[in-house]
Amino acid sequence: MGKANLKPAIYDELTGLPKFNLIKNFLADYIVRRSCTQFAGLEKFALVYLDINDFTYLNETYGYKICDNIIQRIADYLSAKVCNPNYFTRVTGDKFAILCTEFESKEHIYEMIEDVVNNGCNITISDYVFYITMSAGIAFFPEHGRDIDVLMKKAETASYLAKKTGKDINIYSDELQKDIIEQVQMINKLQNSIDKGEFQLYYQPEYNLTTNEIIGVEALVRWPNPEGGFTPPDLFIPIAEKSRQIYSLERWIVNEALRQKTLWEAKGLDDIELSINLSSKTLESESNFQKIEDIISSYQVDCSKIIFEITETILLTQVDMAIERLNRLRAYGIKIALDDFGTGYSSFTHIMKLPIDIIKIDKSFIQSVPHGNEETVITQNILSLAHKLNYRVVAEGIETQEQLEYLKTSSCERGQGYLLCRPLPSDKLNNLLHQL
Ligand code: C2E
Numbered sequence: 298m299g300k301a302n303l304k305p306a307i308y309d310e311l312t313g314l315p316k317f318n319l320i321k322n323f324l325a326d327y328i329v330r331r332s333c334t335q336f337a338g339l340e341k342f343a344l345v346y347l348d349i350n351d352f353t354y355l356n357e358t359y360g361y362k363i364c365d366n367i368i369q370r371i372a373d374y375l376s377a378k379v380c381n382p383n384y385f386t387r388v389t390g391d392k393f394a395i396l397c398t399e400f401e402s403k404e405h406i407y408e409m410i411e412d413v414v415n416n417g418c419n420i421t422i423s424d425y426v427f428y429i430t431m432s433a434g435i436a437f438f439p440e441h442g443r444d445i446d447v448l449m450k451k452a453e454t455a456s457y458l459a460k461k462t463g464k465d466i467n468i469y470s471d472e473l474q475k476d477i478i479e480q481v482q483m484i485n486k487l488q489n490s491i492d493k494g495e496f497q498l499y500y501q502p503e504y505n506l507t508t509n510e511i512i513g514v515e516a517l518v519r520w521p522n523p524e525g526g527f528t529p530p531d532l533f534i535p536i537a538e539k540s541r542q543i544y545s546l547e548r549w550i551v552n553e554a555l556r557q558k559t560l561w562e563a564k565g566l567d568d569i570e571l572s573i574n575l576s577s578k579t580l581e582s583e584s585n586f587q588k589i590e591d592i593i594s595s596y597q598v599d600c601s602k603i604i605f606e607i608t609e610t611i612l613l614t615q616v617d618m619a620i621e622r623l624n625r626l627r628a629y630g631i632k633i634a635l636d637d638f639g640t641g642y643s644s645f646t647h648i649m650k651l652p653i654d655i656i657k658i659d660k661s662f663i664q665s666v667p668h669g670n671e672e673t674v675i676t677q678n679i680l681s682l683a684h685k686l687n688y689r690v691v692a693e694g695i696e697t698q699e700q701l702e703y704l705k706t707s708s709c710e711r712g713q714g715y716l717l718c719r720p721l722p723s724d725k726l727n728n729l730l731h732q733l
Pocket residue numbers: 501516517518529530531534550574575576606636637660693694695696713714715716720
C-alpha cells in the first residue's frame with residue numbers, strides 16, 4: 298500500500314498516504330482473525346511510530362504552508378524507503394506509522410528503521426534547506442499487547458522516550474521503559490533546576506605538595522536534592538550529556554566560575570588558578586563551544602590562570618576538531634588539562650601531538666599507591682615521562698598520608714584529595730584563601 302490520490306475518506310489529502318484508520322481497522326481485523334484461526338506467517342507484526350524532531354519549532358518559525366510542504370516531502374521520502382509488504386501511513390500532523398508484517402527478528406526491524414531515520418533527510422523548499430531528523434518507537438504484536446490502541450500507545454511512548462534521551466530509535470520493553478522513565482524524570486528535574494538556577498559550584502583546592510600551599514581550585518558542580526544532599530555529578534552529567542542539557546548547564550558553570558574568579562581577583566587573590574571541567578559534548582558542538590568562548594570574552598579575568606579540564610573521549614574520536622577547539626582556548630592564554638589520565642587509551646605518543654599542558658593522574662591509581670604493584674609502576678612511569686616531556690602533573694584523590702608521602706618522594710609536585718581538603722562552597726573556600 299504505497300501513495301495514492303484516491304478517495305479522501307481513505308487517503309490522507311495532504312500526503313496521499315492511506316489514513317491511519319484504514320491500517321487500524323485492518324489490524325483490528327487481523328488480530329481478531331488471528332485469535333480465531335492459526336494463520337501461518339501472520340503470527341507477529343511490528344508497529345513503528347515515527348515522529349519528526351522539532352516540528353513545532355519549524356511550524357512556529359516557517360508557518361503552516363512551508364510545513365505542510367515539508368510533511369509532503371517527508372512522506373515522499375519515507376514512501377520510497379518503506380517497501381511492500383510494509384504499510385506506511387500518516388497518523389496526524391508530523392506523526393507517521395509503519396506496519397511491518399514480515400521480518401525475521403527484532404534486530405532486523407531495528408536495522409530497517411535505522412536505515413529510514415538514521416541520517417535524516419535534507420529538504421529544500423523556496424530557498425530554505427531543512428535538515429529533518431526523526432525519532433522512532435517500535436512495539437511488537439503480540440509481545441507488547443493484543444490491542445491496537447495499546448500497541449500504538451507503547452510505540453508512541455517508546456518514540457517519545459527515544460527523543461527525550463537523545464536516541465533515534467527505541468524498542469518498547471517494560472524494564473527499559475522503567476529505566477528510561479527514571480531518566481526522563483531526571484531530565485525534567487534537571488531542567489527545572491537549570492531554569493530555577495538551583496545548581497551550586499563547590500571548589501576543591503589543589504596544593505603544591507612540597508610547600509603545602511593552595512595553588513588553585515577545581516570547580517565542581519553540585520545539584521541539591523530534596524533530601525538535603527547532592528545528587529552526584531557522575532549520575533547526572535552523563536544524562537545531561539545525552540539530553541544535551543549539558544550545554545546550558547555548562548554555560549551556567551563557566552559563567553559562575555568566572556564570576557567567582559573576578560571576585561577573587563578583586564580581593565587580591567590573583568594567583569589562584571581556576572580549573573573548570575568541560576564536557577566533550579560542548580567541545581564537539583561548534584555553536585555551543587562558541588557560546589562558551591563568548592562567556593570567556595565577557596570577563597576581564599587573567600586567562601593565564603584558567604585551566605579547562607577535558608577527558609580523552611574527544612581526543613580519540615575527533616582529534617582534528619579537538620585540536621582546533623583547544624587551540625582556540627589556548628589563544629586566550631587558557632591552559633588545558635587532560636583529566637582522569639591512565640584510565641583510558643591515551644598514550645604519551647598520542648597526547649604529545651595535542652595542545653595539552655597538564656596531566657591529571659586518575660584517582661584510581663593514586664588510591665592504590667604504594668601497595669598496588671601495577672598501579673604504582675604506572676604512576677611512577679606517568680610521573681617520569683610527564684616530567685621529561687615537560688607536562689605539569691597533578692595527582693587526584695589523595696586520601697592517606699602514605700599516598701601523600703609516596704607522591705612527594707616521587708617528585709609529584711601538585712595534588713588534590715580529601716586528605717588535603719574536600720570540595721567546599723565558595724564562602725568556606727574564601728575563608729580558607731584569606732588565611733593564606
Ligand atoms: P573529576 O573531574 O575527576 O573530579 C574529581 C572528583 O573526585 C570529584 O567528584 C571530587 O569531589 C572527587 N574527589 C576529590 N578528592 C577525592 C578523594 O580524595 N577521594 C575520592 N574518592 N574522590 C575525590 P565529583 O565532584 O563527584 O565529580 C565527579 C565527576 O563529575 C568529575 O570527575 C567530573 O567528571 C564530573 N563533574 C563534576 N563537576 C563538573 C562540572 O562542573 N562540569 C563537568 N563537565 N563535569 C563535572
